[in-house]
Structures are given as C-alpha cells and as structure tokens.
Amino acid sequence: MTGRKHAASRKPWTEALWGYAFIAPTGLGLAIFYLWPVLQTAYFSFTEWGAFGGHTWTGLENYARLFGDPEVGRAVLNTLTYTVLGLLGIPIAIVFAALLNRPGLGGVTLYRTAFFLPVVTMPVAVAMLWRWLYNGDYGLINQVLALAGIDGPNWIADPATALYALIVVGVWSSVGYNLIIFLAGMQAIPKELYEAASMDGAGRVRQFFRITLPMLSPTAFFISIVSVIGSLQLFDLVFVMTGSGQAARANPAYSRLQTVVQLFYERAFVTNDRGYAAAIVMALLVLIAVLTILQFRLQRRWVHYV
C-alpha cells in the first residue's frame, strides 16, 4: 500500500502530463472548433456584421430587435411545440423496447435493425421520402385515405397540419436510437429483481411498471436531455421538407414550420444580417441552457438511481 502511494507521488507531474496528452486531441479540437467560435459569435452578436466581414459595434441593438421581432417569437413557439411533442418519442421507444426485450422473442436482431434503420439514414433522404408520402395529390398517405373515402390535406403545406406532420417524422426517425439505448438499459436491470417479483406474485405488467420503468429512469433522463437539445436545434428536416432555400417561404404553412435555427440560417446566409443572426443563436444557447438546468432540477422528482 505505502509503496504504491510512494510511486505515485514521486512523479505526479509526469502522470498529469500524460493525462493532458491523452485529452489534448479532443481538448484542442473542442477549443478550436467549438469554444472559440462560441466566443466569437457572442462578440458578433453585439455588432452589425456585413456580408464580407467588417463589423461595427452596436451594443444591445440586435437584442432589442430580437424581442420586437414577431418572426423570432413565432420560431421559438414552433420550436418549443416541436420539442415538447417530440418527447412523445420516449414512451413510444420504451414500449417498443419492452416488447423487443421479452424473453424468447425470435428475430430480435431483425427488429432491432428495422427500428434502427431511420437513424443511420441521411436526414435529407428521410425528409425527401416523407415529402412524397405527404404529397396532397400523389402521396401514399392520401391514396390510402382515399380508399377509406377521406380527402386528405396537403400535409406539409397546410398550416393546420404541417407542424404535426413534421413531428411525426421527427419521432419516427428518433425512435430507433432511443430504443437501442432503452434496450441496453433494460438488459442491465438485474434478473434477480424480476425473479423476486414473480415469486411475490407480480405479473408482467406490474413488473414493467414497478421494476422496469423506475430502473430505466436514468436512461430516460439521458434521452430526454439529448432529445430536447436536438429538437431545439432542429434544422435539416424542416429545411428539406418545407422546400429548400427561399422556396420555403412560399410554403403557406411556413409560419408554422419555421424554427429558430432556420431563422438564424436565413439571417446569416440569405439576407446578410450576420450580427443579428449571432444574437438569435445566442438566445437559443440561453434557451437550451435554461431548459437543461430545469431538467436537471426536476430529475430529483422522477429519476431513481440504484
């Protein structure tokens, strides 16, 4: 015992050096490609920044404009709606994970692959495919509805349905990822717990609610954090589904689909209003931080750690 202690204290700096050397590639990458841009963006959010660089300090002007801009309010509302309803993907994933986790179920690998396929598919390809499914005149969904005598809407061009149509795609493409994590979580639950419960006479359903769910809560917490952050940063799906580039604005449902990141994209890369765009993403950063802190606060109420 003492010998080992002695060895460790002899060259503490060498060990620390090794530690730093090991994290250096990641650390440097993070610092150069993430931290530095974040700091720069924070700075630019207080400036007016033209198309070709060259910026002038304007103080809080961009932020003042932010609060009076109806498009910002709308984009935040759309994004929050998407985020909250997107959380429905979690119970769906748990149910499917539980079904796949039943002992003696054949072809689990096949199912797992099928569920995971949307995750490894390019978001752009997913969006293009759904665009066709949702087509008002020629889409598969409306063709099927027509068989039942229902005249389906133009799903992604109708302000009443567009956002929900989008959420369905978002949930569909994230269920696979969540399901794999939940499945891993379930397989980590000690078998003895179930054995003891069945000896006490608890049925499968009761076991699910009393053992599986509480034991999965740390996994669910992780998923909800990741999914909320992902939803708040939603861009590619909307960008392709509404119609790329400026064409998106000609979609009658655009005001129901526009997300915060999309608004940022338009200001930064379309209308050459980069200082303001920087202010928009700084506001998004704050929103993400607040919601994540809130989730960590709330976890005490529902997350059980063993």
Next chain:
Amino acid sequence: MWKSARSGAALLCAALLASACGGGEQAGTDTQPEERVKLSYGVWDATQQAVMQELAAEFTKTYPSITVDVQLTPWVDYWTKMKAAVSGGAAPDVFWMNGPNFQLYASNGVIRPIEEQVDTSVYPKPLVDLYTYEGKLYGLPKDMDTVGVWYNKTLFDAAKVKYPADDWTWADFKEAAARLTDAKKGVYAVGAQLTSFQEYQYNTIYQAGGYVISPDGKQSGYADPKTIAGLKFWTDLIAAKQSPDLKTMTDTTPLQLFEAGKLAMYWGGSWNVAEFGKNDYTKDKVDVAPLPKGEKQATIIHGVANVVSAKTEHPAQAWAFVKFLGSKKAAEILGKKGPIPAYNGTQQDWVKAHPEWKLQTFLDSVAYAVPYPVSKNTAAWQEAELTHLTKAWTGEVPVEKAAADLAAAMNDLLAKE
C-alpha cells in the same frame, strides 16, 4: 462532436498540404524569364465545367504564360462559400457573378471595376446596365437568358385551342387559359408559381406598366397600381381555378406538373431547353411562344458575367482572361455547348441545336427585354416578396393589401442598404 472536430482537422491538414504544393510549384518557376501565372476561375454550373476548361485552354494558347484553374462550386454552396472566401481574402481571381448579388459585391469594393474602355455595344444593353454600378462597369456578360411561354401542343390540340401567336395579348392568354382548363382531367392552364419571380411576377409587372424597384434603387414599386395589376394577373388565375392553388404547387412544383401533362402552359426560361429536351414526356410535345403582351411587351433578361476579385495578385492577367471570355471567339465556343452566349450575333448555334422548337423567340424578345431588378442587398427584399405575397397567393389577404405591406417592408430594407 468529435467526428466534426476530426474532419475539421483533416480539412486543415488538406489546406496545409495544398499550400505546400502551391509553394513548390512557384519555387520551380523562379528561373523562367517570363512570369508564369496561374489564375483561379470560380464557376457554379457542373454542366458547363467542360466548356469552361476548353475556354481556359484556348486562352492559354494565346497567353502561354497564364494557365487557368477552373474551380467548380455547386450552386447551393456557391454564394455562401464565395462570401467566406472574400472575407478571408481567398476569392478566386476571376469568378461568375449574377444580377441579384452583383451590387452587394460592387458596393463593398470586393470586385474590380473595369478600367479599360471596352465596346459594350456587342452585348444586350440591359445586361451591360445590370453590371454597371455608379457609372462603372464591373463585369463582361458571358451568357443571357430570357423568358417565354412553353406550351403543351397535345393539350392545346385536345382543347381545340390555337397555338399562341407571336403577337398574342393578355386577353388572348386569358381566353386560352379558360378553355385549356379541364377540372375533370386535373388539367390546369398554367401554374401561378411563387418561387421564381424571374419567370412569373416580374414579367407581368413590367407588362402591366409597373416596376419592381425605382431606377435609383431606393424605392419599391409594389405600391404602384400597375405593379399590383401585374400580380393580380396571377392571383386571378388561381381564383378562377385555372392555376393550381399554392398548397398544391408547394407539394408538386409547376415544372413537375407540366412534365406530367397537368399544365398546358409553363412560363419558363431559355435555360429550360436542356430540361425539356431530355424529358421523355416533353421532348416531342412542347414548343415555345413569346410572353403575351399586356400594356406593353416585356420579358426579364438576365445573364451571368465574369468579374475580377479586388484582391487578385494578378489584375492584368485576370482582366486579359475576362476580356477573352467576353470575346466573339469565346462566345462561339460557348454557344455550341452551353447557354445562349451574350455576344450579339453568336447565338445561332444555340438556336440550331433544337430546330423543332421556335427558340428564335428567346432572341427576338431581347428587343423589349427588361433587366432583372436588383439593388445592393437584393436577397433581403426577395425574402420579403415571398413573406408578403404568400398571403395574397393563398387568398388570406387581398393582393392590394399584401402589395402595400410588401412595399413598406421593402422600402425599410432599401433604406438600410
């Protein structure tokens, strides 16, 4: 996170490697008596990459000390990348410019005005005007395009409607539209598209005697009753169900509908020749006619120009290249392969490529063509056009109100330029 950091690092390495190679090349040529120069040339159209390389090789024959590296950046990334390159001082020596972006680049001083006196009478005047900023010419037009009415002969025959005459009017157009619409078959006369003002709204606005932006670039024309008449031309067609509604056109674009035989007419550019020529449905069913005449005749003309970066290290060589690209010889090479060359009198090869279509229409319309409306930050008010007019297109807001709101928003944006 790690993945993108890693690819970033890879990019950095690639950049270092590339610059190292560049350095080596320069060192090797130090001994040559004449300075050897390698120009970079930025273009966005992959289908024209080969002919651009051919032009570059032709140029090197005349100027053996200058070689040109054609750098292709696809359209979707072109302007984003160009802005970054210009900001970082790494813009290509010579690059393609278009109308909506031109004044942004010229007013920021990132492209060089042409100092030499050049004979501009060989190009269509609206294109020369398009690339003139504060009295100075910045680019030489490379190609040009105008707009016409592509029509489906099969659908015209089925409805027993005469093909459009060269001197047809708005009244003729509306009459034909009413007769061509066949709700039972799902056939509409035309699609009142909202995503390409160049092919639709701008044309009818000028035909109605209105305007989009005042000549000094300071005032919006959208409050003008004649401009509004140009917009109503389209919303009336939607209201009469002679055009699909905006929702339908969002799901399926007018181009797709036209190529599926669901639209009898499609207002499109001369650039659609390539598309309709290779589409199995349209290739032997369509032809083209001039745009109908409103209060006056008008078609929007646009064209790409070659410009020189303000930061180029070789301004003399870059200018020599631009001058060559704007020459008759270059236009003749281009006309055989690509779009309509801008140089007057070199366009016949382009017309002859499709004898089955009346492509001469696009050239004849140059006589009354109007330049694509632009200002310093065109993209900003182009976004406003969509934001406000979408409401008129869905019928949510009357055209007059939407146009008035748009005029106010556009004037605010123009005041900030």
